[in-house]
Amino acid sequence: MDKDEQVxxxxxxxxxxxxxxxxxxxxxEQQVWGFIGWFVIASLLAPIxxxxxxxxxxxxxxxxxxxxxxxxxLAGGILLAVAINFVISLIRGLSMNATCFIPFYIDMGYF
Amino acid sequence: MSPVPVLFYVGRVPVYSHGFxxxxxxxxxxxxxxIEARRRHWSKEEVIPITLAAFxxxxxxxxxxxxxxxxxxxxxxxxxxxxMFDPRIGPGSIVGGVVGGYIGGYIASKAIGKDxxxxxxFAPAMALATAIGRVGCFLSFEDGLGKPTTLPWGVPIPGGDxxxxxxPLYDMAFNLIWFGIxxxxxxxxxxxxxxxxxxxxxxxxxxxxxxEFVRNNRVLALGLTGQQMVSALLFLGVVVYFVMxxxxxxxxxQPA
Numbered sequence: 001m002d003k004d005e006q007v008x009x010x011x012x013x014x015x016x017x018x019x020x021x022x023x024x025x026x027x028x029e030q031q032v033w034g035f036i037g038w039f040v041i042a043s044l045l046a047p048i049x050x051x052x053x054x055x056x057x058x059x060x061x062x063x064x065x066x067x068x069x070x071x072x073x074l075a076g077g078i079l080l081a082v083a084i085n086f087v088i089s090l091i092r093g094l095s096m097n098a099t100c101f102i103p104f105y106i107d108m109g110y111f
Numbered sequence: 112m113s114p115v116p117v118l119f120y121v122g123r124v125p126v127y128s129h130g131f132x133x134x135x136x137x138x139x140x141x142x143x144x145x146i147e148a149r150r151r152h153w154s155k156e157e158v159i160p161i162t163l164a165a166f167x168x169x170x171x172x173x174x175x176x177x178x179x180x181x182x183x184x185x186x187x188x189x190x191x192x193x194x195m196f197d198p199r200i201g202p203g204s205i206v207g208g209v210v211g212g213y214i215g216g217y218i219a220s221k222a223i224g225k226d227x228x229x230x231x232x233f234a235p236a237m238a239l240a241t242a243i244g245r246v247g248c249f250l251s252f253e254d255g256l257g258k259p260t261t262l263p264w265g266v267p268i269p270g271g272d273x274x275x276x277x278x279p280l281y282d283m284a285f286n287l288i289w290f291g292i293x294x295x296x297x298x299x300x301x302x303x304x305x306x307x308x309x310x311x312x313x314x315x316x317x318x319x320x321x322x323e324f325v326r327n328n329r330v331l332a333l334g335l336t337g338q339q340m341v342s343a344l345l346f347l348g349v350v351v352y353f354v355m356x357x358x359x360x361x362x363x364x365q366p367a
Contacts, residue, residue, distance in 0.1 A: 046192050054192035059171060066222040075222065083163050085196045086170045093130035093198030097116055
């Protein structure tokens with residue numbers, strides 16, 4: 001065998017840095033597209049659907065892309081975008097009175 | 112006793128008890144998760160995506176579950192993106208959050224190609240976060256606290272000449288005790304590879320089923336609330352899991 005020829009090692013013998021599970025934060029380009037794409041699509045969907053399909057679309061995209069073989073990065077970007085929104089919401093919640101999903105016995109007409 | 116919706120002021124800005132203890136509880140849970148993850152040598156390549164997915168799954172699950180618990184008339188508040196991130200509407204249901212968080216973490220585990228579960232680190236963190244978060248529910252008198260009672264620890268509510276169960280405090284007390292029990296169990300050889308998390312969730316579901324009888328949630332059928340139905344399913348699911356897999360798992364741990 002040629003001295004320079006590379007023989008692939010079995011996965012268990014790879015160095016630790018190469019043997020890590022692939023996660024959806026490794027593909028930075030997809031991640032950026034997922035992050036920006038979610039804001040763009042969610043903003044477009046909100047007015048045309050009265051906001052009623054943004055949450056289901058987000059959930060379906062997160063599950064489908066997260067479990068796909070080649071588009072995990074997009075799911076990572078969407079996950080980051082949604083998580084940042086939730087964190088901002090939690091921080092804003094410090095100075096706003098929350099009524100934890102207005103109990104069903106309160107008139108919804110108020111909202 | 113009267114509600115304490117505003118905990119303190121920073122300048123002229125009020126800091127509300129509900130939001131404060133919700134955020135404090137989540138941060139305390141996250142802090143404990145980091146401690147546990149380090150102790151278990153859980154790599155950041157796994158802990159970050161799984162935690163993020165569990166957080167988002169939990170927040171979405173808490174809100175979406177309201178459709179089942181309170182009725183479909185809440186769809187505009189649950190499915191609307193702006194309402195989803197509106198802090199005035201509140202986080203939603205803890206039971207729904209637990210289910211959503213578990214599903215989110217599970218999908219993330221699959222997405223990163225993880226075959227074994229290191230998610231036991233979540234179990235005590237969840238109990239701690241819930242215990243702290245419930246203080247805010249109590250101080251803000253969320254959902255009117257509980258049903259009327261004549262027990263000596265009943266709490267008077269504004270505008271009523273009767274006492275009610277301080278249900279959030281029951282939840283807080285249970286979760287503090289449960290947190291301690293989970294800490295005692297965390298190094299047991301049978302409580303690894305996701306078993307501690309399942310026990311943690313099953314234990315809370317068992318408790319929640321009974322505490323729901325003194326809470327003000329909507330009864331859906333058979334005298335049970337939606338939270339009770341989901342709690343019963345969660346508890347049964349955990350029991351079935353251990354019955355089906357327990358013997359096999361525990362046999363594999365025995366020395367040959």
